[in-house]
Amino acid sequence: MAAKKLNIKDKYRLLTRDLDWDFSYEDRKKAFPYEEFEGIKITDWDKWEDPFRLTMDSYWKYQAEKEKKLYAIFDAFSQNDGHLNVSDPRYVNALKLFLTGVSPLEYQAYQGFAQVGRQFGGVGARVACQMQSLDELRHVQTQIHAMSHYNKFFDGLQEFSHQHDRVWYLSVPRSFFTDARSAGPFEFMVAIGFSFEYVLTNLLFVPFMSGAAHNGDMATVTFGFSAQSDEARHMTLGLEVIKFMLEQHEDNLPIVQKWIDKWFWRGTRLLTIVSMMMDYMLPNKVMSWKEAWEVYFEEAGGALFKDLARYGITMPKYSEVIEKEKEHISHQAWWTFYTHGHATGFHTWIPSDEELDWLSEKYPDTFDKYYRPLWELAKEKEAKGERFYTTGLPQLCQTCQIPMLFTEMDNPNQNSMRDTVYKGERYHFCSDGCCDIFEEEPEKYVQSWLPVHQIFQGNCGGPEMGDILSEFYKMNVGADNMDMKGSPDEERWNKWKGKA
Amino acid sequence: MSKVYIALQDNDESRYIVEAIEEVNEDCTIIHMPAMVRVEKEHKLVISREVVEEKMGRDWDIQELHVNLITLGGNVDEDDDQFVLEWKQ
Numbered sequence: 001m002a003a004k005k006l007n008i009k010d011k012y013r014l015l016t017r018d019l020d021w022d023f024s025y026e027d028r029k030k031a032f033p034y035e036e037f038e039g040i041k042i043t044d045w046d047k048w049e050d051p052f053r054l055t056m057d058s059y060w061k062y063q064a065e066k067e068k069k070l071y072a073i074f075d076a077f078s079q080n081d082g083h084l085n086v087s088d089p090r091y092v093n094a095l096k097l098f099l100t101g102v103s104p105l106e107y108q109a110y111q112g113f114a115q116v117g118r119q120f121g122g123v124g125a126r127v128a129c130q131m132q133s134l135d136e137l138r139h140v141q142t143q144i145h146a147m148s149h150y151n152k153f154f155d156g157l158q159e160f161s162h163q164h165d166r167v168w169y170l171s172v173p174r175s176f177f178t179d180a181r182s183a184g185p186f187e188f189m190v191a192i193g194f195s196f197e198y199v200l201t202n203l204l205f206v207p208f209m210s211g212a213a214h215n216g217d218m219a220t221v222t223f224g225f226s227a228q229s230d231e232a233r234h235m236t237l238g239l240e241v242i243k244f245m246l247e248q249h250e251d252n253l254p255i256v257q258k259w260i261d262k263w264f265w266r267g268t269r270l271l272t273i274v275s276m277m278m279d280y281m282l283p284n285k286v287m288s289w290k291e292a293w294e295v296y297f298e299e300a301g302g303a304l305f306k307d308l309a310r311y312g313i314t315m316p317k318y319s320e321v322i323e324k325e326k327e328h329i330s331h332q333a334w335w336t337f338y339t340h341g342h343a344t345g346f347h348t349w350i351p352s353d354e355e356l357d358w359l360s361e362k363y364p365d366t367f368d369k370y371y372r373p374l375w376e377l378a379k380e381k382e383a384k385g386e387r388f389y390t391t392g393l394p395q396l397c398q399t400c401q402i403p404m405l406f407t408e409m410d411n412p413n414q415n416s417m418r419d420t421v422y423k424g425e426r427y428h429f430c431s432d433g434c435c436d437i438f439e440e441e442p443e444k445y446v447q448s449w450l451p452v453h454q455i456f457q458g459n460c461g462g463p464e465m466g467d468i469l470s471e472f473y474k475m476n477v478g479a480d481n482m483d484m485k486g487s488p489d490e491e492r493w494n495k496w497k498g499k500a
Numbered sequence: 501m502s503k504v505y506i507a508l509q510d511n512d513e514s515r516y517i518v519e520a521i522e523e524v525n526e527d528c529t530i531i532h533m534p535a536m537v538r539v540e541k542e543h544k545l546v547i548s549r550e551v552v553e554e555k556m557g558r559d560w561d562i563q564e565l566h567v568n569l570i571t572l573g574g575n576v577d578e579d580d581d582q583f584v585l586e587w588k589q
Contacts, residue, residue: 009580051577054563062567066567205571225509225535225536229566229570236572300505303502303574
């Protein structure tokens, strides 16, 4: 009689759970030294539920299939000069921001999950973290491969890794991850596995990637969706960790709630960059940032929090502020990048008249009132040959490291600024959310490596801005930065397309 | 009541999976976007292996879903015969 094929539940039990061992002669606590210091109480790791019962052999099989599909498309894209089929050369600037700002986060996630995977006492959680760690490494590799094609034809992609660790606006995503990775394993899981993966990456990898497809970028949409197919597993792991902590002990609830409050706020701040990629950097539009936010944050996130209400979890703190921000942040961010466009590793531009009309239509309550006049002014100045670049360096928020570009949501003409004094020094913040996070862990955030402070302290070369950009940031000044109009990117594109 | 959702890459395999979802889940909504297809439904959504196999005309392993999956929302429960997404509130 042929051996009966195991069902997935049995297979998972035998190939995952039963591979764990007991500590008979070593102290278990010494094997998992970080499991208790955050105050999370775990009484029984066996209660851990694995929603996806994926064993390592199946994991390799399906990941290999995804990779084969992906690389076949990369080959086709490259062999067919796919970069010539994108909607507009401005689009490629979103990829520059992606490669310098997001892809290195995949690498940080790989390192982070390898670390926490080692630290969890339960084998189910360890295996899931190991798979996620491998996924994240795959993501950074596939993203670099996909964009290496663009690097042959466009400026601004050549020093992504060096720049990620130094450039002023890239310190925002970088410090988000170093903050999470320097926390304990359970906080890391709430930060990255839950807040970041469950609600926030959806906004980057689903509507933005659909937008990439809509702008003719077959390579990016394919790596995006291929990565996000792993994220579906990651999101499920993130949710499982939260439920597990809450089911294990009632004392875990306030700790988990505090982390949720912190990391949803940190995450929404980080997504400011994505908001502007959606609204300003995709020439062919799929949906506005506000619409994407409503589907993926309000609707999907709302459903999630209703589900978690049975454990006593409430909506993240400052949700009411977050709700108002969807009308404003993409506009405030793109204006900031436009006016600092001499110091960015990608090109900026004034939206076309059709794009301005689209923004007016999508943001009827705010765009014409607060933001369109800025662009009309920029157009006038540009027409007179006075394209505006600001000369000062912006003040940064001590927590999220974003320039102080946000306004009060109830009064968009008033900049939002908060401050607090710790050990005789005054620290500045963009919001109550960021100020609260600092006050909870001041010893952590006083150590923030703030790019503008570092420049003023003489730690980034200089003193001239041009020297900092070219020597410390390794930007190709005059090619990577400045307006799209008159850039070498634009000139090459016009030549390829046979335009004057 | 909240909606669960699943998004798949828009390709020939997903077309059969979406047909199978439509057959099993009354009142589900199908939304097409560039390169992807999103299915959502109040409370709970079920993907049945048997129905997918019937549509595809071949054997289909529930875990093959991973190959074309983009994203999902809801609590997941997976066994040999079905893949379930559900909110438990």
